[in-house]
Amino acid sequence: MGSSTAGVTVTDDSAAAISDEDGATTDTDVDVKGAVDSSLPSDPSPFSQGEKVLAFFQNHVYPAKVQKVDVRLKEWRFYVHYLGWKKSWDEWVSMDRLMKFTEENVQKQVVFNKKKSTEKITKTGVARGKKRKIDSVEKEKDNLTPEKLLNILLPSTLKKQLVDDCEFITHLGKLVRLPRNPNVDDILKKYLDHRLKKDGAIADSIEEILNGLRCYFDKALPAMLLYKSERQQYQDATADHVSPSTVYGAEHLLRLFVKLPEMLYYANIEEETLKELQQKLLDFLKFLQKNQSSFFLSTYQTLESSDACTKKQDD
Numbered sequence: 268m269g270s271s272t273a274g275v276t277v278t279d280d281s282a283a284a285i286s287d288e289d290g291a292t293t294d295t296d297v298d299v300k301g302a303v304d305s306s307l308p309s310d311p312s313p314f315s316q317g318e319k320v321l322a323f324f325q326n327h328v329y330p331a332k333v334q335k336v337d338v339r340l341k342e343w344r345f346y347v348h349y350l351g352w353k354k355s356w357d358e359w360v361s362m363d364r365l366m367k368f369t370e371e372n373v374q375k376q377v378v379f380n381k382k383k384s385t386e387k388i389t390k391t392g393v394a395r396g397k398k399r400k401i402d403s404v405e406k407e408k409d410n411l412t413p414e415k416l417l418n419i420l421l422p423s424t425l426k427k428q429l430v431d432d433c434e435f436i437t438h439l440g441k442l443v444r445l446p447r448n449p450n451v452d453d454i455l456k457k458y459l460d461h462r463l464k465k466d467g468a469i470a471d472s473i474e475e476i477l478n479g480l481r482c483y484f485d486k487a488l489p490a491m492l493l494y495k496s497e498r499q500q501y502q503d504a505t506a507d508h509v510s511p512s513t514v515y516g517a518e519h520l521l522r523l524f525v526k527l528p529e530m531l532y533y534a535n536i537e538e539e540t541l542k543e544l545q546q547k548l549l550d551f552l553k554f555l556q557k558n559q560s561s562f563f564l565s566t567y568q569t570l571e572s573s574d575a576c577t578k579k580q581d582d
């Protein structure tokens with residue numbers, strides 16, 4: 268939910284596509300150095316537990332309630348529940364995502380939502396037929412509610428992994444060291460071996476789903492899975508036209524699951540097939556969780572060391 272920075276923003280708008288298995292966020296044993304700082308910010312928390320607020324989500328403003336208040340990297344964080352929505356959409360948000368629930372702000376909410384709902388993407392000279400198509404797509408996006416999306420239940424430890432990943436990059440200015448080992452291709456192969464060992468055979472549907480995940484990942488990574496600060500690294504890492512799935516690892520693969528609900532919605536998959544797919548994706552996420560310590564990095568590199576590493580490889 269909230270704003271995204273040229274890609275996935277876990278604690279922002281795209282995080283609305285995921286949730287804990289029990290609808291709550293709990294502390295985990297994942298040790299990500301520097302991801303959580305217990306020091307309190309210099310200013311007191313502007314919102315309190317139980318307070319009714321207005322929260323930004325996907326270019327709209329909705330009434331919400333603050334369930335928990337915490338501190339991460341010396342910044343206030345708020346766990347909110349969107350009133351009238353399922354608990355699976357509860358999430359941690361930053362201070363800039365919230366407004367006080369006042370009569371003045373409620374009026375601003377009405378005006379803001381109306382403006383966003385009626386905006387049209389038009390350009391001078393655009394043909395009428397093309398304009399109608401664009402308006403139709405925008406209207407469909409505006410009408411896309413959480414209830415219409417596939418609910419991919421993310422284990423709490425993996426959700427925390429996404430939050431820490433976001434904070435490492437957007438707050439600490441760090442990057443994932445590339446190339447990753449294991450990479451996405453390696454992880455998908457390990458999952459195949461896991462299913463073979465467990466079931467004694469590999470169903471065709473499993474291979475199709477994993478091939479689909481690889482294809483989605485390779486196409487989605489440059490378009491929606493990168494933060495702005497990661498784009499130069501991507502250009503350097505794929506300069507030889509290699510597939511992203513052979514360079515990137517679990518950190519970026521997990522980001523794909525934030526975007527998958529909306530991507531699958533536009534794929535027009537039959538409901539029965541979608542339910543079957545949902546179960547297989549959940550099984551894959553449990554596999555990632557089981558191997559979290561070996562698949563995911565616990566520390567990221569600085570931008571400077573990334574540039575030095577790239578220069579050394581070029582030399």
